[in-house]
Amino acid sequence: MNPAQSATALLQLVADNLTTRREALRARAQGEARALLGQAHADARKRVRAALEEARKRGEERIARAKAQRKTRERLARQHRVKGLLEQGWARLNETLLQSWRDPSQRWQWVERSALRATSVVPGGSWMIAHPRDWPVQERERLRALLEAQGASLAGFAADDAVAAGVRMTSGYGVFDATLGGLLADRAAIEARLLFHLEKEEG
Incomplete structure (x- = not known):
């Protein structure tokens, strides 16, 4: 092989090596990009799940508070009603006994x-x-x-x-x-x- 052929072969070798390295770098970069993208998607899904779970918990807490408040209102209304009934009943009983004694x-x-x-x-x-x-x-x-x-x-x-x-x-x-x-x-x-x-x- 003469010097011109040797130089050409050497240049081709360098070119092939550069191509191989570029392909390897591109493949690694693509792999890292896919991994980063996958991680980003996973993180996003995790955040969405966490946000949905938090929203669900807040919703359940609001419902529980509303139920507790309703029960409290119902209990207070019943107590008020019972008190009124007892006052009426007590007055009626007292008057009924007095009427019995008068007869x-x-x-x-x-x-x-x-x-x-x-x-x-x-x-x-x-x-x-x-x-x-x-x-x-x-x-x-x-x-x-x-x-x-x-x-x-x-x-x-x-x-x-x-x-x-x-x-x-x-x-x-x-x-x-x-x-x-x-x-x-x-x-x-x-x-x-x-x-x-x-x-x-x-x-």
Whole structure:
């Protein structure tokens, strides 16, 4: 090979080497670009998923808050309604009992049942009877006869201005309070029963 051919061959070798290196560099650059692009897409998808998850959580939190607020409003409305019902029921119950006491036949049933209950708890006792000031004398004597028929005795009668209706019977340490105040003393239990009946009426 003469010098001219050698130079040409050398130049071709250099050119081929440059081409190979360029192709390798281009392939590596393309690979890196694809990797970067893939990573960018993956990062973007991750950010989108995170944003969607955050939006979902915020939405769920808003819904939960709205539900809690609605339940609170409903609970407060029910409490207000219940309070109103109980106030109405309590007034009706009080008035109904007073009307019962004003009616002679119902009043005697009230006294009779009270006396029978009291003498069953403390048989043979000597009873002091507290009563409203305007309670008729005839009914007092009727109660005296009932007590004697039950084997009990009467210690006496005492008009009490604090008693609007009913009787309070005392024998020793035993007290049977069938006055209006005594019957309505356990307000919590009575209100529970009132509420049951009032809600049943509303139906």
